[in-house]
Amino acid sequence: MTDRQKTLVLTGASRGIGHATVKRFSAEGWRVLTCSRNAFDDRCPWPGGADNHVQIDLADPNNTIAAIETIREKLGGKLDALVNNAGISPKTEGGGRLNTLETDLRTWGQVFHVNFFASVVLARGLRAELAAAKGAVVNVTSIAGSRVHPFAGAAYSTSKAALKSLTREMAHDFGPLGVRVNSIAPGEVETSILSPGTDKIVDGLPMRRLGQPAEVADVIHFLCSDQSSYVTGTEIEVNGGQHV
Numbered sequence: 001m002t003d004r005q006k007t008l009v010l011t012g013a014s015r016g017i018g019h020a021t022v023k024r025f026s027a028e029g030w031r032v033l034t035c036s037r038n039a040f041d042d043r044c045p046w047p048g049g050a051d052n053h054v055q056i057d058l059a060d061p062n063n064t065i066a067a068i069e070t071i072r073e074k075l076g077g078k079l080d081a082l083v084n085n086a087g088i089s090p091k092t093e094g095g096g097r098l099n100t101l102e103t104d105l106r107t108w109g110q111v112f113h114v115n116f117f118a119s120v121v122l123a124r125g126l127r128a129e130l131a132a133a134k135g136a137v138v139n140v141t142s143i144a145g146s147r148v149h150p151f152a153g154a155a156y157s158t159s160k161a162a163l164k165s166l167t168r169e170m171a172h173d174f175g176p177l178g179v180r181v182n183s184i185a186p187g188e189v190e191t192s193i194l195s196p197g198t199d200k201i202v203d204g205l206p207m208r209r210l211g212q213p214a215e216v217a218d219v220i221h222f223l224c225s226d227q228s229s230y231v232t233g234t235e236i237e238v239n240g241g242q243h244v
């Protein structure tokens with residue numbers, strides 16, 4: 001037991017699942033360092049917001065590596081959880097699925113930098129702080145990582161499949177440091193990333209409804225808490241039964 005305030009570093013905090021995650025952890029008394037491309041928005045309802053925000057473009061590897069020093073200074077030695085949540089899912093001009101025949105290599109690379117490489121770059125850069133706190137890493141993958149999805153593009157889906165594999169590799173390598181690494185794979189969650197037509201998918205789901213960002217945040221919180229102290233290298237599906 002400790003009275004020390006726990007700290008979370010969270011990417012993609014400004015909207016959707018990330019926003020719900022800040023609210024969940026703040027309500028539990030955690031300090032949350034938020035990372036996204038934009039400056040802190042004063043309308044965000046959590047304490048210490050601007051001081052605890054790091055502006056970072058995860059599509060730019062140099063910017064990501066440079067931001068690590070800023071994050072380390074703000075942490076001051078210990079990091080209890082890193083949640084790699086930021087993600088992009090580019091579409092065709094008409095909003096359709098970008099397939100393997102059409103996806104331009106530059107777009108593919110950008111998707112991999114945000115959705116995949118940033119996760120390992122941040123975790124490696126913060127490994128001393130994670131080890132000092134016996135912390136946890138959660139990578140946010142997707143159901144699209146394990147099947148062709150009607151709207152998610154090939155770059156997005158392969159980046160999420162790679163992130164799932166990265167979770168396994170990192171669990172192996174970070175375990176001896178006392179750091180657990182898991183992933184969560186959301187299905188259709190009500191955020192701005194969804195495409196028109198998602199309602200048709202929802203009609204076929206066992207639970208017949210969209211997930212809410214707060215329901216995903218609850219599972220992320222579980223994986224960062226002592227309640228999952230012997231869980232590592234796994235992926236939890238959060239999708240109302242979409243995978244069955």
Ligand SMILES: NC(=O)c1ccc[n+]([C@@H]2O[C@H](COP(=O)([O-])OP(=O)(O)OC[C@H]3O[C@@H](n4cnc5c(N)ncnc54)[C@H](OP(=O)(O)O)[C@@H]3O)[C@@H](O)[C@H]2O)c1
Pocket residue numbers: 011012013014015016017018035036037038056057058059060084085086087088089114140141142143185186187188189190191192193194
């Ligand atoms: N919603 C779903 O149904 C669903 C399903 C499966 C998986 N997921 C995954 O869940 C995660 C969150 O999704 P969401 O639906 O909440 O997405 P969202 O509403 O589109 O939010 C994405 C977040 O990522 C940040 N971001 C995007 N590009 C960035 C960059 N280059 N550098 C830094 N931050 C960046 C955005 O912040 P800024 O724009 O301010 O930078 C934003 O906070 C993603 O990894 C997504 O793939 C979502």
